Amino acid sequence: MNPSAAIKRICRRPSSRVPDFSFEDMVEKAVDRSNLAEDAKLTLHNVSKVFSMDRGKIQALQAINLTIMKGEFACIVGPSGCGKTTLLNLIAELDKPDQGEILLNEEKPDASGHRLMIFQDAALFPWLNVLENVAFGLRMRGMSQQDRRMLAMEYLSLVKLERFAQCFVHELSGGMKQRVALARALVMSPDILLMDEPFGALDIQTRELLYQELQEIWQRTQTTILFITHNVEEAVYLGDRVIILSGHPGTVQKEHHVNSSRPRQKESPYFQEVCRQISLELLGMGGIQLQEAMI
Ligand SMILES: Nc1ncnc2c1ncn2[C@@H]1O[C@H](COP(=O)(O)OP(=O)(O)OP(=O)(O)O)[C@@H](O)[C@H]1O
Ligand SMILES: [Mg+2]
Numbered sequence: 221m222n223p224s225a226a227i228k229r230i231c232r233r234p235s236s237r238v239p240d241f242s243f244e245d246m247v248e249k250a251v252d253r254s255n256l257a258e259d260a261k262l263t264l265h266n267v268s269k270v271f272s273m274d275r276g277k278i279q280a281l282q283a284i285n286l287t288i289m290k291g292e293f294a295c296i297v298g299p300s301g302c303g304k305t306t307l308l309n310l311i312a313e314l315d316k317p318d319q320g321e322i323l324l325n326e327e328k329p330d331a332s333g334h335r336l337m338i339f340q341d342a343a344l345f346p347w348l349n350v351l352e353n354v355a356f357g358l359r360m361r362g363m364s365q366q367d368r369r370m371l372a373m374e375y376l377s378l379v380k381l382e383r384f385a386q387c388f389v390h391e392l393s394g395g396m397k398q399r400v401a402l403a404r405a406l407v408m409s410p411d412i413l414l415m416d417e418p419f420g421a422l423d424i425q426t427r428e429l430l431y432q433e434l435q436e437i438w439q440r441t442q443t444t445i446l447f448i449t450h451n452v453e454e455a456v457y458l459g460d461r462v463i464i465l466s467g468h469p470g471t472v473q474k475e476h477h478v479n480s481s482r483p484r485q486k487e488s489p490y491f492q493e494v495c496r497q498i499s500l501e502l503l504g505m506g507g508i509q510l511q512e513a514m515i
Contacts, residue, residue: 261444262288267320279469280306295459303470312337336410340417342397351385375403395426415447
């Protein structure tokens with residue numbers, strides 16, 4: 221099936237989880253929403269994290285205060301070792317903060333866990349084929365085989381991989397693996413999608429393609445996305461907002477709203493200026509040495 225026809229078909233269905241929505245509408249709403257506190261999807265109050273080791277303690281994060289709005293595409297940048305992955309792990313409930321609280325939909329998280337993480341290496345199951353990988357979480361939820369296959373195929377269509385449903389992970393390129401990881405996360409209808417440098421290992425052409433696809437999927441699914449990257453241009457290209465973390469220990473240093481329509485023009489003076497400002501702020505921080513993070 222023609223992939224764009226497949227996406228349109230999914231979006232036309234009244235019962236579909238992938239709603240129809242114009243790209244322009246989404247951009248406008250994303251920009252408008254950024255100032256509306258009542259639309260908070262994720263809130264962090266004074267979140268701190270210390271790692272204890274034989275050699276001492278590392279204060280990875282200190283007093284993080286952050287609100288991510290419903291439907292927002294927020295990017296986090298910061299020097300290596302400043303605590304970005306630690307922060308995502310806390311939000312995903314893979315670890316616990318030492319202080320502070322993390323609220324999802326303004327409530328303390330429950331055990332059902334509607335936060336889903338996409339890692340840099342996709343982290344697919346090599347013993348399952350593509351379709352089974354995407355359907356895995358639905359199976360854990362107890363959905364029937366027929367329903368989960370149908371839903372998984374819809375999301376494989378969304379990431380343009382329906383023809384690869386029967387392939388195994390080792391038969392896929394890096395970009396295809398990340399698309400499978402995206403379909404596997406989205407099929408669970410997460411409240412928030414957490415992406416830890418998902419495109420870091422990909423070549424520039426594949427990255428550019430996935431930027432377009434990710435924005436299109438974000439627009440259609442209205443998923444809230446928190447995206448971590450080292451790449452300032454990537455953050456400014458994708459994000460409604462770019463949040464800068466500093467190290468020693470990790471804390472929110474500054475944020476920039478990216479007030480330009482999509483698709484963003486990388487050559488535009490505005491785009492270049494936002495990138496320049498963020499790069500200068502990051503350069504001012506330097507790298508994080510392990511000794512400096514120790515307390
Ligand atoms: N499980 C752990 N045990 C001890 N220290 C840890 C652990 N995980 C992370 N750290 C320390 O916490 C700090 C933040 O690490 P983290 O991986 O969150 O950084 P990061 O910003 O994601 O870095 P990068 O950009 O290189 O991925 C580092 O000093 C790291 O050494
Ligand atoms: Mg990291």
